[in-house]
Amino acid sequence: MRITIISIxxxxxxxxxxxxxxxxxxxxxxxxTKVVDLRDHAHDRHRTVDDVPFGGGGGMVxxxxxxxxxxxxxxxxxxxxxxxxxQGEPLTHALATELAGSRGLLLLCGRYEGVDERVRLELVxxxxxxxxxxxxxxxxxxxxxLEAVARHLPGVLGNETSAARDSFAQGLLDFPHYTRPQEFRxxxxxxxxxxxxxxxxxxxxxxxxxxxxxxxxxDLLERAALDETDRAVLASLGRxxx
Numbered sequence: 001m002r003i004t005i006i007s008i009x010x011x012x013x014x015x016x017x018x019x020x021x022x023x024x025x026x027x028x029x030x031x032x033t034k035v036v037d038l039r040d041h042a043h044d045r046h047r048t049v050d051d052v053p054f055g056g057g058g059g060m061v062x063x064x065x066x067x068x069x070x071x072x073x074x075x076x077x078x079x080x081x082x083x084x085x086x087q088g089e090p091l092t093h094a095l096a097t098e099l100a101g102s103r104g105l106l107l108l109c110g111r112y113e114g115v116d117e118r119v120r121l122e123l124v125x126x127x128x129x130x131x132x133x134x135x136x137x138x139x140x141x142x143x144x145x146l147e148a149v150a151r152h153l154p155g156v157l158g159n160e161t162s163a164a165r166d167s168f169a170q171g172l173l174d175f176p177h178y179t180r181p182q183e184f185r186x187x188x189x190x191x192x193x194x195x196x197x198x199x200x201x202x203x204x205x206x207x208x209x210x211x212x213x214x215x216x217x218x219d220l221l222e223r224a225a226l227d228e229t230d231r232a233v234l235a236s237l238g239r240x241x242x
Contacts, residue, residue, distance in 0.1 A: 078103030088127030
């Protein structure tokens with residue numbers, strides 16, 4: 001899969017792309033990435049990419065000319081152009097999974113007061129937001145989206161079952177995780193996890209995922225695929241808290 005990021009801070013993006021599992025995936029060519037400096041598509045001597053908004057008001061707006069040229073130069077067939085924007089659809093596990101099936105993504109990082117509206121109308125396929133808050137630019141949201149998508153690509157994670165067990169993958173939050181030592185400062189790993197009984201371990205993990213979701217994100221339970229055993233666990237949690 002290829003992901004192109006257009007930004008006025010390309011070094012910030014390149015640093016991230018060289019680190020961790022994403023960096024390994026890029027190095028192994030499992031993930032193809034390109035970082036485009038938007039200023040390379042500005043043709044005045046100051047490499048200007050922004051201007052004051054018509055109608056007045058504070059802040060600056062990214063100009064249409066460099067953005068149109070950058071997209072038209074670097075977009076490849078099959079690429080979906082995504083604008084990172086507070087006005088976009090929320091980035092969810094389901095959306096990341098969907099985008100991972102794309103041939104390519106071209107991510108536009110806004111800055112200042114945003115981009116000229118003609119960019120959104122003529123170039124952008126969809127807008128994506130990482131939350132109901134405003135940042136100084138779209139670089140961090142673009143990298144959040146990239147990592148969320150990359151986790152679903154074959155060969156990116158060291159353990160291919162990790163993504164399937166992530167929080168939200170089955171509509172629930174994740175279960176608790178433990179590692180060595182078995183006892184730390186008087187706190188012991190649950191006995192079931194060292195019992196060697198894989199069926200009991202699986203049942204415990206499902207129960208704890210339900211418990212975490214019930215306590216922290218009960219809204220997720222409305223959409224989760226639950227069986228009779230799950231419902232019995234949830235009913236017991238409700239009785240215990242009464």
